[in-house]
Amino acid sequence: MFSLEELEPILPYLPTEDINIDALNKFHQMDASIPRSVGAKLLEKLQSFQQASADVYRDHLGRIDRVHSLVAHEWQRRELSLREITSIVLQKPDQCDLTEVELYTLHKVLIKDSKFRPQVLARHRIYPIWKVNPLNQIRDYEKVKQWLRAHLEGVITRATSTSDISSSTRRDEDVARANPVSRFIKKARNLIQTSRMHRKVTTYASIGPSDQHAIPAGPSNSDAVVSVSTLVPFDAEERIIIEYLKDWALSNHMPRLGSTWSLSPMLLRAIGMYEGYDLAEGTGTLLLRELGVIAPWENDALYSPIVRIPCKHDPQTLQLLKNASNSVDTIVQSDETLQDSLEGLRTDWGNTNVYCVDRAGAREIDDGLSVEKIDAQGSISWIHVHIANPAAFIKPGSTVAQYAETVMQTHYFPEKRYPMLNPRLAQRQFSLAKDRPVLTFSAKITTDGEILATKVTPGWIRKIKKLTPDRIHRELGLVTGARPFVSHTLTVGQHVAREVPDGSEDTPLSSSEISELRLLHRLGAARRFKRSGVAVTELAFANQIPQPEVFLQPDGMDPAYSPKCARRFIGDPVISWEAREATLDGEVGQDDGVAMFVTELMLLAGEIAARWCGARNIPIPYRGTIRNPSIITTPEAYKAQVLDPMMGEMGYVPPMYRKAYNVLIGTARLKSSPFPHALLDTEAYTKATSPLRRYPDMVVHWQIQAALRHEALHGQEALIGSTDDSYLPFSRADMDALLPTIAARELAYKGATMWSTSHWIMQLLHRAFEYKQAPLPSVFDVQVKTEKSTLKNQNAETMVSVKQLSGFDADLLENDVSSRQGGFRLGDWWQARIERAETYRGRLIMIPIRLTARIAEDITARYKNSIAYRLYQPSSRE
Template identity: 35%
Template sequence: MPATSQSTQLAHDGENLQASAVSVDNTLPFPKVPQPPKLPIRERLRRWEAENVSEVPNLSVSFDQDHAKHGEVTNLYTRPVEGDQIREVDDGQQLEDPPLPLFEGDDLVGFGSERSFLLRGDLVELRTSDGLRIELAIFVRELGIQSQFYTMSGRWVHKASRNARFFVPNFVSPEEVDPLIAYLPDADVPEAIQDRLQSFENALPRSIGAPLLQKMADFGHEADAVYRENLDALDNAYSIVALPQQVRHVSLPRLTKEILKLPRNTKSEDIAPATLYAVYRTIMNEGVGFSVQTAGNTRSWGRFEIVPRRIIDSIKMVTRIIRSWQVHTVTSARDGESEIRPFGQFMAEFESFLGTARRAIDVSRKNRAVTMSGQVGPAGTVVDSDGPVKFIEQHFDTPDLKYIRFVKCWVAWDTFSHSSPMNGIGSAILRATGRYDGQALNRSTGWQFLQEIGIIAPWETKASFELRLPGYGYYKHAMTEKQGGKEPEDALAGMRKDWKEQTVYCIDDTGAHEIDDGVSIEASETEGEHWVHIHVADPGSVFGIDSYPARRAKEAFQTVYMPDRVIPMLPDSIVQEKLSLAPNRPTLTFSAKMNEKGVMIDHKITAGTIRKVVYLTPATLAELLGNKVTELEEVLVVGDSETITSFNDGVMHRDMASVDSLSISDKANLKLLASLGEARRNYSLLRGGIDLNNARASVIVKIDKDIDVDCYNSPRNSTHVHSDPFISISIPPASDDGPSIYGPVTSLMTLGGEIASAWCSARNIPIVYRVTQAHPDKPDPGAFFRANVLPYVLRGESVPKDVQSAYVLAQGPVLPSSVPGPHVALGVEMYTKCTSPLRRYSDLLAHWQIQAALLEEAKIGESLVGSSREDYLPFPKAKVDGLIPKMEGREKALGAGRRGAERSWALQAVLRAWKFGQSRGWRDEWEFRVLGLMGGMVNGFVDGLGLMAMMDMPAGMEPDDIGEGDVFTARIKKVSPYEKSLLMEPVTRVSTAGSVEQRE
C-alpha cells in the first residue's frame, strides 16, 4: 500500500473508531479467550510480589576520580582522588475519551525490588573506579538526563547515570526524602558540576538531613560488623568460590551463601541487605578474580564472573617474574651483571619469550605498518595469487604461554580493572620488547602487540573476548556438534496438521542464516474475515530439554551475529537439514482470525507440517505492493569483494522469488497479508503503540575463504596473513518518510507473539513475557498517549520525534517476566517472543511449554484454560524465574557486543581509508552534527559515515557557545578500533540550525 493511501486509511479509521468499537464485542486484542476470574490489579500485584521477593540486585555507579578518558588506565599516585568529584566510568480532533481501551497506570505490572530503575528512598553505593572512595547515597529523583542523590557525607550530587550495581530498595520511605527537595536543584546542572559532590547553598535543617545520614551510617556500621564477624571467610572469598579451570557466573545472594556458609535452604530474600553489602564490598575490593557482568540496569540480573584459579595463579606468577626482572635490569645497569638472579630460570624464559615476540613483530612489520591506533595497518605486499595468504612463521614454547595469557587478561578479557597495579606489568612487557618506543604503553598498544605476534587476527575485535564466545574464553571451548544415536522422534507427530497446498511465504533477506518463520492466509467462514497463520520452525518437538542441542542452546541463549561470523545457538547441521523452514518441515503455527480493521476475533496454536514454501525478500514484497524501496547508501568501502567470499556464502541455498515469478494467487495472498498486517499495525498505533525508526548504519564484512580464522585459537601459533577483509559501511537515507519494507512482516511477527502470550496466559503457563514495568514516578503512559500522540495518529500524520521521545520516556522499561502484562510501545495487552526458536532460547522455551500443553490437552481430552496445574510442564514458574535473570543479562550483553563489533569494524574501514588511502573518493573534511557536551569535549554524529564521534572543543569557544544541532566541518584526528573511538578536530562552524537525528 503506498504511503499516501496508508495515511488516508489511518485517518479514515480514526473517524470510524466509535462505530467499529461498537461492532466488535470486545476491542481488547483477545476478545474470545476464556479467562479465569480477574482480580483487581492491586490485589494481583500484591500476590505477585509476595511470590517474587527478589534478590537484592548489584548495581553500578562509579566515581572517576582522575581525568582519564573512558577505558584508560587511571593513575592514583600522580593524580589523586578529587574529594568532591563523582564521575561515572563505565530508545485533527482530540477526542474527550479514547477510541479504544488503552493501558492505564494501574494496568501495568510492578516488579517490586527487581525493577530496573531507582525510586525515591532507594539506597545505592557510589564508588570510585579504584574503590578508594565509597559513598552510600539515597536516590532522590530523576531530572532530565541526570539523577539526583543525597550522600552520606551530607552533600548532594547529580549523575548522568540512573543505574547502580548495588542498591537497597525502599531503604527509607519517599516521605522521608521529600523535605530535601526544597533545598535541591530542580533541573539538570551544568556539566561542569555534574558528578561532583555539592554542598547545600542554604543550610539544610538538621531535622531533615540528620535522620537520613544516621540511617546510612547505621547501615554501613551493620555491614562493618558483618565483615568483622566473618573476617577469615571474607578475606579468603576468592579461594572459597573459585574453581581450578572453570569460569563461574554467580549472583550476589548465592556468593553470600557460599562465602559465609549459610544454610543451603536460605532464601535470597532472607539475607539481610547489610550482609549482602558486606560481601559485595569485599568482592569489589578484591581487585583480581571477580568482575561484575552487568546488564546495564538495577535488577539482580548482574552476575559476578569468577575467574578460574589457574588463571589468577598464572597472573600472580607473571607479576613476580616481571617485577624481579625489572629490579634485576635496573641493578645490573647500575652495578653490573650479578651472578645471582632471583627467579633466574623464569627470567631466562621471559627473555626467550621476548626474543620470539620480537622476531614475530619484525615479520609482521615487513608486511603491515605500525599505527598509533592500537591496530596494525593493512597488508602492504602484493601477494602471488597462487601463493598462500596465510603462513605460520614460528611457534611459542609452553613457558611463553603465561605471558601471552597475561596480555590477553590485560587487554582482551579485562580480568583486572583500569586502576589495578597489574596494568603496569602489561606496560612493562611491552617496554621490554623494545618495539614500542614513542607509543603509549597502554591496553590499546597491548592489543596491537597481540596482532603483531600473530596471536589474534589483524582485524580481530574485542567483542568476541568480552562475550567469551567459543574459542575466545579463558580456556578454548568450542561448541562441537555431537550427534549419534537414533534419529530423534517427533513428539507431536500424532497431532500434526498437514498444510498440504497451503502456500507459506518466508520473507527474509537473502543472507538470512536460518529461516525461523513464514506466513500464510486462509479465508474463514465469515466474509471479510481471514485466518492469518504464522508458521514457526519447531525445534522443541525434535529434541527434549535434556538433549545436547538443548543444553547447548541454554548455554548460548542466542545465536550470535557479528559482521564477520555467525555462531548458531543450535547445531548448524540440524538447523539446516531438519528445522529451517522448507517443504516437509515441522512447524508450530500461531493463527489469528482477523477482520479488515486488524481486530483479532479468535486465535489458536497448531502443530503441523508445511509442504509448499515460497521464499522472497522484503524488497520484493515492497515492489509487489508498489512501495518505494529505499536502499541504504554505501558511504565507505575498503577491500575487494570480488575475490573474497563471506561466511554467509555457505548457508542453505534458497530459490528466491521475484515479482515476475510469483503466481496470480501468490500476489493476491501477499497483498492481502500485507493489508491485514498494516491494519493490525494501525490498530496497535491507536492503542498506544508507536513506530520508532530504528534504521542504523549497516556494516558488511567478507573475509578470504582461504583463511581459517580458527588457527588463531591456537595459543602457540604465530600466524601472519597477506589478505585483509572487505568492509562496507552503508547508512539509511537522510529522510525516509515512506513505509518500511519490513513493516508488514514485523506486524505479523508481533501478532504471533500476541497469540502465544494470550494462549499461554489463559492456561496460566509461565513463559518469558515481555512486559512494560509500572513506574510510579512517571506519568500514566495511557493518559500521555491520548493527550500528546493520539491526535497525530487519528490524523494519519507522523508523530514528531520529540513527541515520540517524550512518550518513550513516559513509559517504564520493558523487562522479561513470567507474569504477563502490557507492552506499551507495541500497543498490545501482552507479548512474548516466539517466532525465532532457532536462534533465541526464550522462544524455544515457549515452544516446549506450548508443546507440553498441547500433549496434555490431547491426553485429558479437555482444554487447560483456567487451569493452575504445573505438573505437566517442563518449566514450572520457579524454573522460569530462575532462568530469566541469566537470560536477560546475556541478551543485553550480546546486543552490546554486536553493536561494539559493528563499530570496531566500521572504524577499521575508516582507518584503512584515512591513513592508507584504500577507499576511492575519501575526503578530508566531514560534517559533524552536535548532540551535546561530554567530558569537556563535543559529542556528535558524523553524517557521512553514520558514526558517533567526539570532537575537540573549538578554539575560542566556550561550552555555552555550542548547542545541540550545530553543524561543524571537522577532520579526523584519531581512530581507535580497539577503543571504539573516533576523535575529530573542528575546522569551522557551518550552521547553528537544524535537528539532530542519531542514526547509529
C-alpha cells in the first residue's frame, strides 16, 4: 500500500534495536514517537483507503451480504483464495482486475463471518486461503441449535410450571419425545453407562483400555488386535447431532464464535454424565468415544480439515482415491503401457552403479546416487542424483494427479500409511529398480564441495545397489564422534511380532564399489561444510522424537468415525516406542555419517533443480527463508553473543537457544521465483527428490520435463533468460495460485505428524502409568525449558523436557519442594514423578521431587535479556 519513498520520512523515528520485554509491556504508556506532521500524509492515505473500501461495500451491498450463498457448495467443503471469492462476489472474472481496496473490503467481511475460516491462521497474511463451510452443513447447524433450544426451554418450563393438569404434562412429554435432542440425550446416557462398564474414564477426558482382549495375536502376524461390535443405530436426526458434535469437538470445522459453538457445552450438561468435567471440546470428544462414534484411542490429528486422507469423514478425498484407483485398474487390466513424455530424450546409464540408500523394508525408492571421477586423483567428480520419474508418465490434471494434488503427499502416521500414488504404479513401475526411468540432477564438484557445473538429464538406470544405512556404516568402517545414546523400548498391548524385510542386497560389494561409496560420503561431508560450517548446521537441525509403532490390524486402521450407529471397541492397539535418553543439548539420536551424506546430496539435487529452473525463469515451488523485519538482531550476532559463549562456558547449547537461532535465520516460505534459503546457505532451492511421495516434487518434474522437450526442439539452453512460459503446464499465475495450498497442506501435515507422535506416546504412557501395562521409572530427570505453560486454568508453572523419554515435553507443577528452591528457573534440572497422563491434551503432568542442577544466574539472566526469550515459546494444542 505504501511505497518505500512514502515511508522514508518516518524511518528515523523507528527503533534501531530490538525492544526488550519490559519496554514492550510499557509501550502503551509511551507518547507517540512520530510527529503528526511527519505522518500526516500516511494517515490521509489510510483514511482515503478506508473511504474507498466503504464505497465498495455500499456499491455491492446486495452481493456482499450474500457472500456465503454465492461461493459455497451445497455439500462439499471448499477452499478458496481471497481473490477467487472477491472475483465471484464482485463479478470480475479476471482476477488481475481486482484492486487492493476490493480485496480488503471482502477480507473485512469474511473475517467477521463464521461460515468462513482461515485455512491456516498463522500464515493467513501470507497465504489468504479460506475454508468455506457447505450450505447443507450450515442448515444442519441451525437445526441442532433450534432442537437444543427447544429442549432447554422444555426443561425449564417443566421445572417451573405450577400446573397440575395431567393432559398438559403428557403434552409436554410428547413434545420432548419428538425433539431429536431429547431422544439423543436419553440414548447417550444409556450408551455411556454401558461403555463405563468396560472402560474407565477420567475427568480430564482420558479413556482407559478395554477390560478384555479382542483376538489373540496369532503366529501368522495377520490377526487384528481389536474387534468392533454394533450396539444401536442412530436415526437421521441423531446423525445430524453427531455431525454437529464432531465438527465442534473433533474436526475444527466449527468457528469458536457465536451461539453455534457456545450451545455445545449445554448439550454436554444436559446429558448429565459429565459432572465435574470441563465442558469443552475435550469432553465433547470423550462423548464421541463413549458412544463408539470414534475409537477410544482415536488420533484427533487425522480429522483436521486440511490433512486430507481418504476415509469416511472426508468423502471428497475418498471419492478422488476411488477415481484414481479405477484409472490404475484400467491400466493394469488392459496391460496398457503408459506413454513416456520424455521418450527419445533419455540417457542410458548402462553399467553405472546407482546406490539406493534407505531403511530396511522401504516400499518406495525415490532416489539413488552415483559418482563419476573426472580425473584419476578424484579432485573433481560428477555426482549424479537419480530420481524416480513418475511425472513423465502421469499427466497433470489426470485423475491420478488430482488425487495427488488433494492429499499433497504420502502421509506416514503411526497407525497407518496413506500413499500419494497407487502402490501398483509407485512400487511396480516407478520405484527405482533395474530398467526404471529417472530424472537425474548432476553436479560437477570439487573435493572441497564447490559446484563447478550442473545439468539435468532424463534417463534409464540399469544397475542398482540397495543398501541400508547400517550396511554402509559397516562396509565403510565409519568412525564418528557421535555420542552413543541409551534407549529402552516401551510396549503396551498384546505383542505382535512383525517381520521387517531387509532392504539391502546380499551380494558383497567390490573394492571399486566401496571406493565409490567412500567418495560419495566424502563429497557429501564437503558439501555440508561448504554450506555453512558444521557448528551452525548442528544448531539448525535438531533431532526429532522417535515415532512410535502402532499395530491395530495388518494394513493399519482408518479413522473409525461412523455416525450411523453406536459401537463397542474390544481390545486396544499395540503401541511400541523406543524411548531414548536425551542429552544436555536435546539430541536423542546418533549421527553415524550415512544419513548426513545422503541428506546433503538430496539437498544438492534440490539446489541443482532450482538453479536450472531459475536460469530459465521457470516458475516452480522455490523454497527459501524470509527474516522478520521487526527483529533487528541478526543470527550471526546472536550466535556470537549468546551461543558461542554458552558453548564455551557450559559445553553445550540447550534446545530453546537452538530453536531461537532457527527463528532468527528466517521463516520458510514458497515463491514462484528463486530467493535465498538462509538455513541451507543457498541462493535457490526446491524439493525435487521424492515425486513418489510429494506432489510439489511432481510439479517441479512436470515443469522441467516441458523445458527439456522445448530445448530438444529449439536447442540446448535455448530457454536461458527466457520469460516465455507458454510451453509449461503451469504458468506463473497458475503456480502463484497453487503455492498457498501447498504451503497450507505441508504445514498441516507437519503439525499432524508431530501431534500423532505425541498422541500415541501419551496413549502408551497413560496405559503404562494408570494401568501398569508397561514398566516405567518411578523418577525421571527433567529440564526446565520455558516459563510459559501450555496448560490453561491449572496450577502449572513451567514446561520441561524429560530426559528418559527422548526429551518429550511435560508440564511441571509447582509445589512446596519447588517453592523452597525459589521456583523453577530456565535450564534447571529436577527429578520428578508422573502425576497423570492427559491423552486428550497430549500433556504429561509431573510433580517435582528435588532440584539436581541449576545453571548460573548470570547465564539465565542473559537468556532472559536475549532475543531467544521473546522468539521461542512452545506451541500448544490450543
